[in-house]
Amino acid sequence: MGILIDQLRVSGFRGLDAFEISLSHSTVLTGTNNVGKTSVLKALQLALGSRTFLTVDDLNIAENSVADQIIVDIRIIPVGADGKPANEFEEDWETIFTADNIQIEGAQNYVGLRNIFSYNRLKSEFEKSQVILKSWTPAAGQKWQDLPTTRARIDLSKMPFYYIEAQRDVVDDLKQRTSFLGKLLADVSKSYSSADIGALEELIKELNEQAVQKSDILSTIRTVLKGVDTAMDRQDSKIELSPFSKKLRDLNKNISIHYGEAANSFTMDYHGMGTRSWSSLLTFKAFVTQNATLSAAEDIPFFPIIAIEEPEAHLHPNAQKKLYGQMYDMPGQKIISTHSPYIASCAGFNEIRGLYKENGRIKCGEFNYDSLTSDEQRKLRQKVINTRGEIFFSKAIVLFEGETEEQALPILAEKYFNRPAYELGIDFIGVGGAGAYFPFIQFAEAFNIPWYIFSDGEPDPVAKMTAAVRKLMGTSFTNIQNEENIFIIDGNEDFEKYIVRLNFLNDIITYVKSVELPKCVNIQHRQRKEAEIDRLYNNQYVLDQAKNNKTEWALIFAYAIYQSRQALPPLVIKMLNQIKSDLHYD
Structure with a gap:
């Protein structure tokens, strides 16, 4: 048995105000720049380590009002040998925390430790006070900052805090x-x-x-x-x-x-x-492992809290993947901030915390991976591998079911934005069938990533996609046609029929000729090939070929439209206009 810091709350510190995050044995913090990843690590340092770095500039500023104090709460719970929450602390940790400081909520024992930092203007320094929370969960209408406390001190020497800076040598x-x-x-x-x-x-x-x-x-x-x-x-x-x-x-x-x-x-x-x-x-791993070994030999509790900032610095992608496993194996609890999709892709979904800003406040997204079926978990995990973890850092996700859309939509988006969509943080994800949308939209919602669906218009795919959206939205769902982020091809058509109906056939023929005719060995061969294309290529032939050779024809559709003088398909334009508006791209 052991312990774990499973909850952290921060108020008044840098960009973190009324901020809450759950922590696991190994927690990976993701998010864009300036969303508070380093601030979370520094808040833990305030609670468990040194505060010498703290200055008045670290006080939160909101609406021209400066916070008068910083509050950092941590909740320590007992865990079993399997790492899952246990009801009671083992004897050694109970002795360290003392029975008076251990609270009970339901059947769960915990220690709620609050650290308050107030700036003393006479001394030009921050003063720290440490108290014990009498309860962790606020009552209805109560703010957690106003929870009752009692004065006490806890020996945290058996929970040493280590901060590993981004700049290491x-x-x-x-x-x-x-x-x-x-x-x-x-x-x-x-x-x-x-x-x-x-x-x-x-x-x-x-x-x-x-x-x-x-x-x-x-x-x-x-x-x-x-x-x-x-x-x-x-x-x-x-x-x-x-x-x-x-x-x-x-x-x-x-x-x-x-x-x-x-x-x-x-x-x-x-x-x-x-x-x-x-x-x-x-x-450092050798250092902390040695301390763990010595503590175990003397039967002394030892549970280090390790904050690691941007471990991927200067490393090759393959090295970054290997590094995650090496960090995971360190003794104690690890909290890792990263911009590396490779490290994020190696972590478990339940270990990822996505930080983002909403209405000026920093918030934390968490994905309930265990709520998915095993098949949904497999499909989502496979997409993380396919995207090399980039999906965790997406600014927008476009979902669809078909292989043609997977090839075509990124190319058409490049024509629309005049640059590759990945440069804008837009990822295109094929979900592998109309019935497979749910884990992807739940993932996007959890991490506050704007998501969009480009759907075939046939009744069965629409019904399955609608069911996934309804499951996600619950009682707030009304009608699929009312959702501004969902784009359904009209006329009960799939993507290929939609493109042919929009009179892109001549563009497809032109593109095929541009590819096939240069392969001809002489002028007679070229003439015969061109005549063959003109004779065979009608709407039905193109649709049959697209159905039987999706991988090849998906690119033919995409580049034919890309090189066409016609405007992009209206529904594609409508979706990209919505993304452009939502992400504030000029």
């Missing part, structure tokens, strides 16, 4: 004794027994002597330095030259890290910042 870590690596290396000599220390120092003594004897330069230096010996008023004085640390206690001063091939490795100074940053994070 193992080369600097090796030089600084106060770094996590420096602290770890300072204890190297303590990891040996007295017998081992004696034996190793004898080997070092012999190695030093051989190194000096076999070097003309070192031998000359030692010989010359013996001149100092004559001025010393001691019978036993002598000169020693030690290329290698003489004592194991000094071993940490000369340690270097080499990476490369076995026969050709280089010190960290010669490696790029990706390797150096990654190594810095992994040496």
